[in-house]
Amino acid sequence: xxxxxxxxRLVVGDIKRRRTQSALLLLMxxxxxxxxxxxxxxxxxxxxxxxRTRAATRGPDIVAEVVPPPGPSPEVAxxxxxxxxxxxxxxxxxxxxxxxxxxTAGGIDVPVQAQGRDARPAxxxxxxxxxxxxxxxxxxxxxxxxxxxxxxAVGDTIHLNGRRFRVAGIxxxxxxxxxxxxxxxxxxxxxxxxxxxxxxxxxxGYVLNVRLADPSSPQAFENGNAAYAFGNDTxxxxxxxxxSWQDIRQSDFKxxxxxxxxxxxxxxxxxLLAIASIAVVVGSRMAEQTRRVGLLKAVGATPLLVAxxxxxxxxxxxxxxxxxxxxxxxxxxxxxxxxxxGLLGSAPTPPLTVTLVAEVVIVAMLxxxxxxxxxxxxxxxxxxxxxxNDPVHPPRRRPxxxxxxxxxxxxxxxxxxxxxxxxxxxxxxxxxxxxxxxxVVAALTLEHxxxxxxxxxxxxxxxxxxxxADRVTHLVFLLSAILIVLAAINAIFTTWATxxxxxxxxxxxxxxxxxxxxxxxxxxxxxxxxxxxxxCLGIPLGLALYQLAGGHVSEASPPVLWLLAVIPGTLIAVxxxxxxxxxxxxxxxxxxxxxxx
Amino acid sequence: MNSRQPVLSARGxxxxxxxxxxxxxxxxxxxxxxxxxxxxxxxxxxxxxxxTLLYLLGGLERPTAGTLELAQHRIEQMxxxxxxxxxxxxxxxxxxxxxxxxxxxxxxxxxxxxxLSGVSPRKARERxxxxxxxxxxxxxxxxxxxxxSGGQRQRVAIARALANxxxxxxxxxxxxxxxxxxxxxxxxxxxxxxxDGQTLVVxxxxxxxxxxxxxxxxxxxxxxxxxxxxTGGSARSLTEMAGLKG
Numbered sequence: 101x102x103x104x105x106x107x108x109r110l111v112v113g114d115i116k117r118r119r120t121q122s123a124l125l126l127l128m129x130x131x132x133x134x135x136x137x138x139x140x141x142x143x144x145x146x147x148x149x150x151x152r153t154r155a156a157t158r159g160p161d162i163v164a165e166v167v168p169p170p171g172p173s174p175e176v177a178x179x180x181x182x183x184x185x186x187x188x189x190x191x192x193x194x195x196x197x198x199x200x201x202x203x204t205a206g207g208i209d210v211p212v213q214a215q216g217r218d219a220r221p222a223x224x225x226x227x228x229x230x231x232x233x234x235x236x237x238x239x240x241x242x243x244x245x246x247x248x249x250x251x252x253a254v255g256d257t258i259h260l261n262g263r264r265f266r267v268a269g270i271x272x273x274x275x276x277x278x279x280x281x282x283x284x285x286x287x288x289x290x291x292x293x294x295x296x297x298x299x300x301x302x303x304x305g306y307v308l309n310v311r312l313a314d315p316s317s318p319q320a321f322e323n324g325n326a327a328y329a330f331g332n333d334t335x336x337x338x339x340x341x342x343x344s345w346q347d348i349r350q351s352d353f354k355x356x357x358x359x360x361x362x363x364x365x366x367x368x369x370x371x372l373l374a375i376a377s378i379a380v381v382v383g384s385r386m387a388e389q390t391r392r393v394g395l396l397k398a399v400g401a402t403p404l405l406v407a408x409x410x411x412x413x414x415x416x417x418x419x420x421x422x423x424x425x426x427x428x429x430x431x432x433x434x435x436x437x438x439x440x441x442g443l444l445g446s447a448p449t450p451p452l453t454v455t456l457v458a459e460v461v462i463v464a465m466l467x468x469x470x471x472x473x474x475x476x477x478x479x480x481x482x483x484x485x486x487x488x489n490d491p492v493h494p495p496r497r498r499p500x501x502x503x504x505x506x507x508x509x510x511x512x513x514x515x516x517x518x519x520x521x522x523x524x525x526x527x528x529x530x531x532x533x534x535x536x537x538x539x540v541v542a543a544l545t546l547e548h549x550x551x552x553x554x555x556x557x558x559x560x561x562x563x564x565x566x567x568x569a570d571r572v573t574h575l576v577f578l579l580s581a582i583l584i585v586l587a588a589i590n591a592i593f594t595t596w597a598t599x600x601x602x603x604x605x606x607x608x609x610x611x612x613x614x615x616x617x618x619x620x621x622x623x624x625x626x627x628x629x630x631x632x633x634x635x636c637l638g639i640p641l642g643l644a645l646y647q648l649a650g651g652h653v654s655e656a657s658p659p660v661l662w663l664l665a666v667i668p669g670t671l672i673a674v675x676x677x678x679x680x681x682x683x684x685x686x687x688x689x690x691x692x693x694x695x696x697x
Numbered sequence: 698m699n700s701r702q703p704v705l706s707a708r709g710x711x712x713x714x715x716x717x718x719x720x721x722x723x724x725x726x727x728x729x730x731x732x733x734x735x736x737x738x739x740x741x742x743x744x745x746x747x748x749t750l751l752y753l754l755g756g757l758e759r760p761t762a763g764t765l766e767l768a769q770h771r772i773e774q775m776x777x778x779x780x781x782x783x784x785x786x787x788x789x790x791x792x793x794x795x796x797x798x799x800x801x802x803x804x805x806x807x808x809x810x811x812x813l814s815g816v817s818p819r820k821a822r823e824r825x826x827x828x829x830x831x832x833x834x835x836x837x838x839x840x841x842x843x844x845x846s847g848g849q850r851q852r853v854a855i856a857r858a859l860a861n862x863x864x865x866x867x868x869x870x871x872x873x874x875x876x877x878x879x880x881x882x883x884x885x886x887x888x889x890x891x892x893d894g895q896t897l898v899v900x901x902x903x904x905x906x907x908x909x910x911x912x913x914x915x916x917x918x919x920x921x922x923x924x925x926x927x928t929g930g931s932a933r934s935l936t937e938m939a940g941l942k943g
Binding site: 617694 | 785
């Protein structure tokens with residue numbers, strides 16, 4: 101009991117004493133566990149919105165369409181005859197007339213497919229009205245993805261082939277892909293209103309919704325005789341085709357999978373960045389912890405007790421971070437996976453499974469274990485006196501860099517020697533900054549591509565087709581912002597760790613005549629060197645990431661000047677972020693530092 | 698510079714820490730003048746304020762009150778940048794804990810002040826080699842501090858203090874961490890520096906070093922309590938005066 105109390109007191113005491121450091125470690129582990137939670141739950145959420153929308157709208161298993169050729173309108177509805185009575189068909193709804201028309205409203209002029217519907221709900225495919233009401237004479241219902249892309253709301257006035265309509269409602273359906281996955285966009289009208297839109301050159305087409313006895317194998321049905329008869333009934337050049345619910349889901353999923361791909365890549369990058377940050381935080385803690393081990397041993401603690409104290413402290417932080425990370429992951433995942441307006445709602449909060457929690461806990465435990473084992477072993481192997489007196493992790497000598505730096509101006513001389521002292525830390529800084537720059541470059545490339553496509557779409561008369569790209573862009577920018585904030589925290593902390601580590605040499609340099617400005621410039625430059633390398637690496641890596649995420653750099657590579665601007669941009673950002681800790685470090689009274697040794 | 702003018706002078710120097718009941722006067726109304734080529738030893742028990750005084754004289758700490766003049770420049774209010782520049786050319790420091798940069802060789806440590814002063818790398822290297830020879834460590838030039846004995850480390854530190862040809866060398870307990878044999882090495886070096894006309898201000902509680910100075914100042918509770926001009930000064934062998942042979 102006494103030992104437990106002692107361990108608790110030591111743990112609480114040390115966490116309190118190093119509040120900032122403990123908070124940073126907590127933040128880094130929280131980030132890792134959050135991103136891990138997001139990553140692990142992502143693949144479970146993408147199917148849900150489609151399934152839910154399909155269930156709510158009694159979505160069809162097969163959608164059969166016939167499209168007549170331009171010219172005098174033949175009676176094409178009879179072409180569905182082979183299907184309606186085919187074996188395997190449980191029920192059908194329709195056929196419904198479909199008119200190709202042009203929608204105009206407030207500067208908008210886009211093609212639409214206007215489907216004629218009955219006022220009462222259909223047995224199969226009854227679009228779920230999310231705003232307003234269902235169709236009525238003169239009242240149109242617009243597919244939600246389409247309405248969002250055009251910026252239309254209930255009560256707005258639109259014109260279809262010059263005829264005036266009021267937007268009566270907004271609805272979702274799984275009888276076709278949501279806009280802009282499928283174009284033109286879909287509008288539901290009454291049968292009469294739809295029929296009135298037909299012209300001699302644009303006669304009505306028809307659509308039939310089919311419910312199969314075995315919905316799990318629409319492919320088998322499509323390959324059957326009845327379907328063959330339907331598809332090959334070439335009556336007056338009528339085009340007929342079928343689409344299964346799985347095809348529609350697949351097309352919707354392509355959009356969703358872009359999100360998923362982006363999220364997975366970014367969450368991996370976030371995890372890598374968090375690990376790099378943790379390595380810096382844990383590394384600097386280790387240096388201090390070894391001294392602490394010496395102190396504990398000096399007052400009679402056994403190596404086992406010392407290891408217990410260290411492990412307990414890191415476990416407390418890791419477990420707290422795991423709890424916060426799992427909850428944050430649960431909260432953030434649905435926000436990030438709001439899978440488009442064409443389906444009902446966003447992804448549900450993924451369930452907390454034992455496996456998921458166990459996986460996250462294992463990672464957090466690994467972090468805690470690594471943070472414990474090294475100082476515990478070092479402490480056990482180092483004599484008490486040495487652990488108390490000697491620099492725990494003496495800097496390595498890099499003769500080439502030292503000789504090279506002698507030829508440089510004083511700030512750069514100091515910077516190169518600071519980098520040379522802790523090469524591993526500098527490499528971690530390069531890694532974390534490279535991740536941030538990579539993401540920025542990928543986001544810039546995406547933004548540029550969206551701009552190019554927007555211009556192309558406007559030129560083609562298609563409006564709002566980039567809404568999916570916009571959504572991905574927003575997602576990428578949101579995640580980039582998270583990455584940048586984390587990289588910024590990391591840059592500040594790394595600078596601070598460098599300031600603390602270089603206290604003695606910088607104080608000595610000041611005693612020997614270096615000015616505070618030279619020291620500040622040296623400390624800042626020691627972060628700018630890895631930043632420069634990171635910026636140079638991040639540009640090609642960002643383009644590669646964009647390509648990996650499904651983009652095509654060759655189609656719309658951002659201007660070279662944009663990319664080159666990333667280098668000074670990164671350097672300026674790092675200089676601003678590191679200037680304050682560097683200045684504080686350079687202003688610390690020299691006498692205090694030299695006397696404390 | 699007028700050779701009779703003091704190279705270092707302090708008037709009414711005071712350094713206080715804390716406030717109210719916790720106020721501590723580490724240095725209390727101290728006045729001092731050091732002539733060019735003079736060797737001054739400041740002695741006193743631990744905690745009497747002698748190291749603080751040395752840091753004040755070197756501009757590493759700001760006084761609470763009083764005036765300080767170094768090489769004809771008032772430094773108590775001088776901006777940090779100006780002070781750093783003055784320190785480069787006018788002062789050399791020798792610390793009890795040596796304060797050598799661990800990852801630099803003896804030669805690289807000695808050339809560091811010259812590089813910080815903007816001297817060309819070639820000249821800095823030549824001067825450092827010459828100084829190492831002067832302190833008898835030319836064969837240890839490429840050794841890291843960890844491969845040197847305590848006495849050798851302090852000799853490297855002394856060579857480093859001389860890198861920019863300073864007007865004054867300030868030494869804080871230069872033999873505090875050394876055994877008697879290493880103390881002898883350092884004493885000999887100070888003897889040689891003094892004979893060469895180097896101005897020295899040495900803070901110590903080691904009476905053997907104190908006995909080698911031109912002037913001995915005793916300090917207690919932040920004040921000078923006694924001052925003795927030693928008749929022998931540099932005319933006699935410092936090590937002999939200190940009672941050390943060898």
